[in-house]
Amino acid sequence: MARSPPPPPSAGGAQYAQQFLNTALSQRGPSALPYAEDVKWLIRNHLVALAEAFPSLHPKAALFTHNDGRAAHLLQADGTIPIHHAGASYNLPAVIWLPEPYPRSPPLVFLSPTRDMVIKPHHPLVDRSGLVANAPYLRSWVFPSSNLVDLVRSLSHLFGLDPPLFTRNPPPPAAAPTPTNPSPQPPPPRVSPSPSPSYRLGGFPASPQLAPRPPPTEDPAEVFKRNAVVKLVDMAYADAAALRTAREAEVDALFTVQAELRHRGDLVAQGVRKMGEEKEALERRLQDVMMATDVVEAWVTENTRRGNTQASEDAIQPADVLSRQMIECTAADLALEDTIYALDKAIQEGSVPFDGYLRSVRALSRKQFFHRALSAKVHTAQQQAKVASMAARAPQYAS
Structure with missing residues (x-):
């Protein structure tokens, strides 16, 4: 059973990831990465957080070829995904590509098995090419809350329940040729078999399809438990995605109502302000009229007391x-x-x-x-x- 190669060093971890991403995402012109300007900072934060949570995955920029033949320089997180299976720790070699519409669309996750590894046939999450296509977190990807750290944690849990990679069994040793002269030879020294090394940091269980001996039959209870856990996780992700979509629709509707109410509030405040100005103008006009009325009444009273009828006739003058x-x-x-x-x-x-x-x-x-x-x-x-x-x-x- 071969051991998978250890992941390359992170070259400074999160600090190196920050420096590399600041340089890569700030480029302009022909060498600029094909991501929208309004999400480049979010992409940087996703990759830096991934490097902090999983030091075995570090960001890179490489050439990616689409299914239609187009090639583009994209960011990727290259390294291994740690899993725990049957009480042992393993590392799955993987590459997480960030396509052009990321993070509004989910990333592309590929397993990259080495020469001594094989992808488990008919795996529920991984196809023959190594593409992780049926993961619940990828199917329920929601912008902007979904991120790479939660994705890798979900894949680590699901792959620990059902590992998608196995190591190839070594070929049986060739039989030693029979000597022609049957002269007596001293018997070879007996060598005590050394225990096989533990590959908890890189090795994977042997493939049952390639093993020379039939593997032991799995416990039906364990199989049922594993399938039930995968089904429950899938249902939980689906329910969470549906609930998130409904809540986001409600929030958008409330934002629309809030904007309409704010607009109507501005109109009401403007109307109240105009009514206050008109009230002040009318009060000033009323004061002027009352002052003029007092003057006229005083004049009429004075002239009536004097008995000056001629002055009363001249009281009203044309304007x-x-x-x-x-x-x-x-x-x-x-x-x-x-x-x-x-x-x-x-x-x-x-x-x-x-x-x-x-x-x-x-x-x-x-x-x-x-x-x-x-x-x-x-x-x-x-x-x-x-x-x-x-x-x-x-x-x-x-x-």
Whole structure:
């Protein structure tokens, strides 16, 4: 039974891994590694943590050829994966490749058996080429929580239950040729058989397919226990992945609701702020009106006590020229209307001759028409001035 070669030294362990990854991931141009810029720091942390937890796996950069023939320089973790089987410790030679979409997609794990090793046929996790394709942790890989340390720990546990590699059995020794001259020879010295060395650091159990003697029958209880543990681990990973997916969907929905509530809160705060500004403006306007009311009431009280009726008539003054013209036109129109009404009463009583009545009504109606026409023009001018004033104050309300 051959011993597997020990893993190469880690060349400084985690410190060397940090220095190598800082240099490899910081390169730009044609020599840059084909990873997204936003995940390079996460890739570095994954490989450094792997080197700290498993010193037998150290990062490298090598050429990887895809199934379609494409070649790319990718990062890998090369070395051995420690396992415990049947009370002994072994090291599985393996290479963990990080493809271009890593860590959003799982890595590629290959077992690299030496010349004296063979992959166990029909292994549930490893195919003939050495690719670890059916590991539960790889099938339930979730970004960004999944990492290389947990992957290697899961593989170490599963491979310890069912090792995928075995050592080849050495060929039987050739028979010694029979001498032609049967002269008596001294009997060869008896050599006591030395115990076979323990290969707990690199060797693997002999392959039952290549052993010259049939292996002992496994205990059905142990086989059932091992299969049950593998099934339970697989179910646990599947349930954890489904639960994680559901919780991530719920968290995304809550984040969306939170963003909508924050946006609505900003709108409400803006509306409250505008209402406060409008309230302050109205309060200032109310104070101005109350002050003006006090002044008018004081003026009316003082002039009423003095009995100055002329001053009361002059208390209200037009605001502008258009208002003054409107007051004059309206007053003249009403005065002419009263005069025509008085002539109607006079003609009914016979106080005014009919010819004089017609001439007076015609002249008064003409004057009334001109006053009403002028009043309509003044009203139109006032409306235009009011629209212009509102347009001038519009930016203040918009701000």
